[in-house]
Amino acid sequence: MANIVLVNPRFEVSYWGLEHALPLLGKKCNVPTACLPLLAALTPPEHHVTLVDENVEEIDFDTLAQADIVGLTGMIVQRRRMLEIINELKARGVFVVVGGPWVSVQEDYFDGLADAIFVGEAETTWPQFLDDWKHGRHQYRYEQAERTDMTTVPVPRYDLLKTKNYVFGSVQFSRGCPFQCEFCDIIVTFGRKPRLKTSAQVIAELEAMRTAGLSIGFIVDDNLIGNKAAVKVLLADVHAWQEREGYPLQFFTEASLNLAEDDELMELMVAANVTVVFIGIESPNEDSLKEAKKYQNVKKGGTIVERVRKVQDAGLEVWCGMIVGFDNDDTRIFKEQADFIGQTDIMHAMVGMLAAIPKTPLHARLKGVGRLDLDDEQTFGTNVIPLNMSRDELRDGYIGLMRDLYNPDFYFDRLENLYLTREFDFGRARNAYLRHHPWRRRRAQLFDAARAFGLFLLLMKNVPDAQLRQVYRRRMWKMLRSRPNPGVMFVSVVKCATHYHHYTMSREMSERRTLVNTF
Structure with missing residues (x-):
């Protein structure tokens, strides 16, 4: 042994x-x-x-x-x-x-x-x-000589994790992505043919997560909808399990933007209690998308803004990944990115500078023309030497964009646009279930109200910036007056805590003016 x-x-x-x-x-x-x-x-x-x-x-x-x-x-x-x-x-x-x-x-x-x-x-x-x-x-x-047969993968040993220390659990439905984005290493590691677990496997994992005391699960698939037909069957079975068990788990996941083209798939995700979907949008610059072979995002059934709003209107909050520093980007891209985020009401935008990961087509292309910084210790935050701006302009523009996106007023304007003006219904399927189970609904409302109040008190006690605390108080009071729903209030206070992280991180980057290499 x-x-x-x-x-x-x-x-x-x-x-x-x-x-x-x-x-x-x-x-x-x-x-x-x-x-x-x-x-x-x-x-x-x-x-x-x-x-x-x-x-x-x-x-x-x-x-x-x-x-x-x-x-x-x-x-x-x-x-x-x-x-x-x-x-x-x-x-x-x-x-x-x-x-x-x-x-x-x-x-x-x-x-x-x-x-x-x-x-x-x-x-x-x-x-x-x-x-x-x-x-x-x-x-x-x-x-391995062959890709893993996902139908043979066992239930992970969640019992060995100290689950009380984590905000979320993790679960995997599938591996592989059918697309060919030049910068992505997922297809290098997992291939372009999506492989899925069976419904029985997934539900066994959900039961194990539940037993381990987890109530939120991150579906770690790099593109949950790589095989739409197969995942629809899986989602329908997860929906049936949620209905049977009283919606014990909430999920967030990752998917490609072509999700907006499939109403049935969005309905099934919402029904399975997927509340948030992270989408790799990358850029509002169509030439940059074509350069990166991100063809699934190029105009198809409406603009990117229209497609994002369609996913939101279906009941899925959208988070996104954005990239600056493509060959077709110049210094105008930073304002274009901020304008795009404002138009979509996306609160959580993970922005990164284009980076070339070994074994990807991007790495091979840039290495061939001498545009890679091979120093593992360099501090520009990326190994890519940009084409239409200097490295200083890329780094400084990126830092400035992060500061802009998490400016308190800009951030909370997006929150209020989505949750007040557009009345976004977070957890739509579970909310509908609770309306038919009044005692469970009352218990859930009391629980959400208590959590919201407790977290808000922690924010007021521990956020050191008095002006930021004032922003949180003012914005949460407006949310409470306009939409006095305990579930919405809890989500909103969590948004405050998340904002505090992103705000602090962006200010620290701005003060350092150097970035840890993240490629």
């Missing part, structure tokens, strides 16, 4: 990390990485597995030194911390294996340190490695 410890390194402060808001919510991390509990489920039962997430607990290196195998995962933005952890472990003579998104695209990053690496998916290679290790014949590099 092997004593195995699987480790997720801590993140630096990031847009989605919500580090400035988490103390207000009484949590330590937004969401657990999906791979660790899955790897634990894939581990043969004769082994003992422990999960360590540095985002919720300190790493005890002396305890890790007693393990037979320490497995380390990590995304691109975690790579430096991964190196620090591996160096600490190797100094103690620990056997270390590495997998995850970063090593899958930059295989030589841990040369001379890792005892084994896993490239891409690991549903078959992880058990294979453990058998090889047991017999003293392990390889250095493991990569």
